[in-house]
Amino acid sequence: MVVVNMCLLQYGGPFQSSDLRSENVKRFLTAMENMGLPTFQLSDLEVGSMKNVLECLLTLRSDFLSTSGDLQRSDSISQFGGEVHTRWKILGDCFKKKNNAHKDEANQGHSSFQRALRSPVMGEPSTALMQHVGHKFHEVFQLKNGRYADLPASKISEMMKSNSLDNAPTQSLLSVVNGILDESVERKNGEIPQRVALLLRKVVQEIERRISTQADHLKTQSNMFKAREEKYQSRIQVLEALAHAMSDDSENSTKEQQEQHHKAKIEDRRKAEEQDAAKVTPAKEDHSQEIADLKQELETARKAHEQRCLQMETEARAAQQVLQERLNEVEKLLTVSKSRVRDLEASSEQKSKGWNKKEHIYQIFTEFQLGALRELKFSTQSIKQEIVKTQKGYSEEFNTLGTRIKALQNAAESYYSLLSENQKLHNELQEFKGNIRVYCRVRPFITGQKESQTIVEYVGENGELIVVNPAKQGKESRRLFKFNKVYDQSATQVQVYSDTQPLIQSVLDGYSVCIFAYGQTGSGKTYTMTGPDRATEEEWGVNYRALNNLFAISQSRESTFHYDISVQMVEIYNEQVRDLLAADGSQKRLGILSTAKQNGLAVPDASMYPVRATSDVMHLMDVGLKNRAKGSTALNERSSRSHSIVSIHVRGVDQKTGSTMQSSLHLVDLAGSERVDRSEVTGDRLKEAQHINKSLSALGDVISALAQKSSHVPYRNSKLTQVLQSSLGGNAKTLMFVQLNPESNSYSESLSTLKFAERVSGVELGAAKSSKDGRDVRELMEQVASLKDAIAKKDEEIERLQLNMHHGGSADSSRYGPSSPRTPQRSMKLSSSSGGGEKAASDVEEENSESSDNHSDSVDSFRSQKDSLQQSKTTAGTGGIIETDGSPGSGHIRDKPKRPEITEKIRTTSRSPRTPDMSPRASPKISTGIRRSPSTTSLQPRPTPTWR
Numbered sequence: 015m016v017v018v019n020m021c022l023l024q025y026g027g028p029f030q031s032s033d034l035r036s037e038n039v040k041r042f043l044t045a046m047e048n049m050g051l052p053t054f055q056l057s058d059l060e061v062g063s064m065k066n067v068l069e070c071l072l073t074l075r076s077d078f079l080s081t082s083g084d085l086q087r088s089d090s091i092s093q094f095g096g097e098v099h100t101r102w103k104i105l106g107d108c109f110k111k112k113n114n115a116h117k118d119e120a121n122q123g124h125s126s127f128q129r130a131l132r133s134p135v136m137g138e139p140s141t142a143l144m145q146h147v148g149h150k151f152h153e154v155f156q157l158k159n160g161r162y163a164d165l166p167a168s169k170i171s172e173m174m175k176s177n178s179l180d181n182a183p184t185q186s187l188l189s190v191v192n193g194i195l196d197e198s199v200e201r202k203n204g205e206i207p208q209r210v211a212l213l214l215r216k217v218v219q220e221i222e223r224r225i226s227t228q229a230d231h232l233k234t235q236s237n238m239f240k241a242r243e244e245k246y247q248s249r250i251q252v253l254e255a256l257a258h259a260m261s262d263d264s265e266n267s268t269k270e271q272q273e274q275h276h277k278a279k280i281e282d283r284r285k286a287e288e289q290d291a292a293k294v295t296p297a298k299e300d301h302s303q304e305i306a307d308l309k310q311e312l313e314t315a316r317k318a319h320e321q322r323c324l325q326m327e328t329e330a331r332a333a334q335q336v337l338q339e340r341l342n343e344v345e346k347l348l349t350v351s352k353s354r355v356r357d358l359e360a361s362s363e364q365k366s367k368g369w370n371k372k373e374h375i376y377q378i379f380t381e382f383q384l385g386a387l388r389e390l391k392f393s394t395q396s397i398k399q400e401i402v403k404t405q406k407g408y409s410e411e412f413n414t415l416g417t418r419i420k421a422l423q424n425a426a427e428s429y430y431s432l433l434s435e436n437q438k439l440h441n442e443l444q445e446f447k448g449n450i451r452v453y454c455r456v457r458p459f460i461t462g463q464k465e466s467q468t469i470v471e472y473v474g475e476n477g478e479l480i481v482v483n484p485a486k487q488g489k490e491s492r493r494l495f496k497f498n499k500v501y502d503q504s505a506t507q508v509q510v511y512s513d514t515q516p517l518i519q520s521v522l523d524g525y526s527v528c529i530f531a532y533g534q535t536g537s538g539k540t541y542t543m544t545g546p547d548r549a550t551e552e553e554w555g556v557n558y559r560a561l562n563n564l565f566a567i568s569q570s571r572e573s574t575f576h577y578d579i580s581v582q583m584v585e586i587y588n589e590q591v592r593d594l595l596a597a598d599g600s601q602k603r604l605g606i607l608s609t610a611k612q613n614g615l616a617v618p619d620a621s622m623y624p625v626r627a628t629s630d631v632m633h634l635m636d637v638g639l640k641n642r643a644k645g646s647t648a649l650n651e652r653s654s655r656s657h658s659i660v661s662i663h664v665r666g667v668d669q670k671t672g673s674t675m676q677s678s679l680h681l682v683d684l685a686g687s688e689r690v691d692r693s694e695v696t697g698d699r700l701k702e703a704q705h706i707n708k709s710l711s712a713l714g715d716v717i718s719a720l721a722q723k724s725s726h727v728p729y730r731n732s733k734l735t736q737v738l739q740s741s742l743g744g745n746a747k748t749l750m751f752v753q754l755n756p757e758s759n760s761y762s763e764s765l766s767t768l769k770f771a772e773r774v775s776g777v778e779l780g781a782a783k784s785s786k787d788g789r790d791v792r793e794l795m796e797q798v799a800s801l802k803d804a805i806a807k808k809d810e811e812i813e814r815l816q817l818n819m820h821h822g823g824s825a826d827s828s829r830y831g832p833s834s835p836r837t838p839q840r841s842m843k844l845s846s847s848s849g850g851g852e853k854a855a856s857d858v859e860e861e862n863s864e865s866s867d868n869h870s871d872s873v874d875s876f877r878s879q880k881d882s883l884q885q886s887k888t889t890a891g892t893g894g895i896i897e898t899d900g901s902p903g904s905g906h907i908r909d910k911p912k913r914p915e916i917t918e919k920i921r922t923t924s925r926s927p928r929t930p931d932m933s934p935r936a937s938p939k940i941s942t943g944i945r946r947s948p949s950t951t952s953l954q955p956r957p958t959p960t961w962r
């Protein structure tokens with residue numbers, strides 16, 4: 015329409031006269047009809063109905079263009095003459111102008127609209143336009159082979175030129191975008207080279223720009239349509255106003271009709287325009303829709319691209335960061351390596367300096383060494399000479415040393431000889447004291463008892479004891495007893511044990527020893543043997559102390575002897591032997607072996623535990639004491655109702671010769687010896703008491719038989735004597751503690767106890783002593799004292815020798831003189847003669863026994879004393895009490911003569927018609943003079959302790 019209007023305006027213009035104009039149109043229409051093209055009515059132009067006009071013109075245009083754009087239809091046009099030709103030419107120019115106008119528009123910023131028209135979205139552009147404008151640029155963007163990523167930079171920069179982009183068809187641009195995106199998708203890592211990305215951005219920007227331009231153009235077109243509509247509306251309004259005005263003129267009906275006709279025409283034109291508008295509107299809507307779709311597509315592509323860009327940026331940043339980190343690391347490594355290199359260089363430099371220094375030092379040192387070697391060679395020669403000299407000196411010294419060692423050996427031998435002699439003397443002393451010894455201990459008053467009621471009137475230092483019968487008056491009421499020792503109420507456990515200790519040494523010398531406590535219930539037997547309940551070390555009884563002492567002596571002899579000590583503990587209750595140390599606490603009855611063999615185990619089935627320290631023994635004793643049978647009697651709340659026997663078995667080995675010995679120590683806590691009627695017991699208790707009294711009576715019989723040297727000793731009369739058989743008689747030493755209750759109401763029991771003890775002791779002293787007997791006793795005491803002194807002297811010498819040996823010094827052997835080559839075990843075989851048990855004498859000697867630890871004088875004095883004693887015994891002609899082992903030249907006393915007066919005394923006492931009454935219930939007898947019990951002279955011969 016615009017083109018037609020323009021042509022028409024060009025053709026006639028509004029300023030031409032209507033006649034001329036109508037004439038021209040008519041000619042045109044005629045030409046159209048001749049050409050066979052559709053025409054329109056002149057009135058159409060007048061009423062403004064452009065539909066037919068447009069159709070006509072468009073058809074003409076198409077026809078015109080199809081004939082190569084020039085107005086060559088001369089065959090048709092020629093019919094219209096030159097004027098018509100001119101008109102067509104004008105029309106053709108008009109179209110050319112229009113095209114030029116289009117070009118101008120493009121140049122002036124409207125070219126985008128044209129490009130939009132050429133794009134596939136907006137419909138295919140005309141071939142002419144394509145050929146004219148975009149063909150060259152289409153080729154630029156066309157990718158013949160390969161991929162965009164592989165395009166050279168020159169090609170991409172050519173593509174990115176604004177001229178290329180501006181002139182390229184949209185189709186080509188979109189294919190570029192799609193191609194790049196497809197490539198990106200195809201690539202595994204999705205990366206796009208930067209230059210391709212830049213191209214993509216440029217292309218997308220171009221497409222965006224074109225779309226926005228197209229949108230603007232459509233907007234403008236829409237506005238144009240609106241403006242035209244408004245124009246037509248205003249025209250309609252004008253025409254309506256005219257029609258209205260003309261209707262008022264009723265007079266001129268023709269005019270009115272004309273006006274009506276004109277109005278109808280206008281109306282038709284309006285309708286036609288409306289139809290045009292209706293036709294254009296869907297196209298406009300389609301365009302809007304397409305624009306929206308394009309925008310959406312573009313937006314999606316843009317977003318994807320942005321996202322991709324962002325992702326790539328992120329990846330690039332991450333990669334950059336990683337690279338940066340690696341770079342930092344490498345830089346650090348480089349720094350460290352550099353510093354190491356520096357260090358190494360420094361250290362190697364230092365080392366090389368050090369090596370240089372060392373080399374220098376070594377050179378000096380080598381030179382020095384060579385010098386020293388020369389000196390050494392020289393000095394070696396001189397040393398050789400010195401060595402020869404020294405060797406000579408050494409050999410001389412060796413000779414001297416040999417002499418000294420010989421002397422030392424002699425001294426050692428003499429030490430052994432003295433040691434054995436000491437043991438022998440110790441044993442002799444013990445024998446002098448008597449192999450059965452009785453110590454009497456008076457129990458103190460227990461809290462609450464009155465001391466005024468005591469029956470003990472006098473306790474002498476030499477073993478005298480005077481008791482008073484509270485029921486009698488005057489001389490008759492007093493009775494004197496004599497024992498080896500009497501302890502008054504104040505005696506401590508230590509004092510009591512000090513006199514027992516020598517016997518313990520005898521055990522380690524191979525003698526069996528039996529220590530037992532005898533006395534009525536509550537008289538202190540358990541106290542003396544064991545100690546009170548929960549005793550402190552001060553209060554320990556004989557048992558603990560004896561064992562302690564045993565361990566101490568065995569340790570002191572460690573260098574020469576090895577001792578194994580083991581313990582058994584049994585009780586005899588109601589004539590049954592029971593194991594107090596049974597691990598399972600069983601109370602089974604044990605059998606007794608007839609102990610024909612010395613030191614054999616009397617109760618082999620009783621548990622035996624080896625002990626190495628006092629603590630072991632204490633533990634065992636605790637166990638044993640807990641298992642011991644106890645009951646309550648009228649006399650003692652916790653009376654021991656059984657005889658308890660702790661048997662310690664010792665096995666010794668002489669480390670030098672390998673010979674062995676065995677001995678045992680029995681520690682016996684006898685049951686109470688009270689009379690049955692006094693303890694007011696019946697039933698089981700009565701039976702217990704009867705068994706106790708019977709066994710004590712049997713013990714008295716055995717001792718009596720031993721004292722009388724009876725051919726038959728009734729060991730088998732009780733379990734007690736059977737168990738103790740090896741410790742009663744023979745070479746055994748026996749110690750009995752007689753426990754005395756000082757209460758006056760116990761006088762009768764106490765007197766029985768004392769009588770029993772008196773018989774065991776074998777010495778019974780009356781109230782008065784003959785002066786002769788007294789003299790005899792004194793003399794014997796003196797002899798014992800001198801013997802003790804001699805022993806002490808020997809001890810000193812032994813100590814001196816030990817000291818010398820320990821210091822390895824050269825003992826002056828000449829001082830001791832050549833000693834006997836006898837060995838200890840040989841000397842231990844030395845014992846008293848079998849027929850020479852001088853009990854009476856030993857009993858008397860005991861008067862001074864507490865001073866046994868005093869030392870005096872020399873060995874020579876001891877020998878002279880011993881010789882005098884020997885001589886006196888020989889004179890008496892009663893046989894020797896000391897015997898040698900029979901080896902010739904041993905220099906030992908083979909025969910020890912008794913002093914005549916002692917022998918005489920023994921004869922007198924042995925001739926006594928008195929029969930020993932060993933019963934605890936024996937009636938008291940008071941003598942006025944010294945009386946000798948037959949037992950004092952008739953103890954069994956004591957065989958030599960045997961080393962096995």
Ligand SMILES: Nc1ncnc2c1ncn2[C@@H]1O[C@H](COP(=O)(O)OP(=O)(O)OP(=O)(O)O)[C@@H](O)[C@H]1O
Binds near residue numbers: 460533541
């Ligand atoms: N020398 C003493 N010093 C202090 N207390 C003693 C002494 N002798 C005995 N006793 C005490 O006398 C009481 C009886 O002593 P112990 O039990 O030793 O008598 P026992 O003769 O063993 O009696 P049983 O035959 O009934 O066993 C105990 O309480 C004991 O502590």
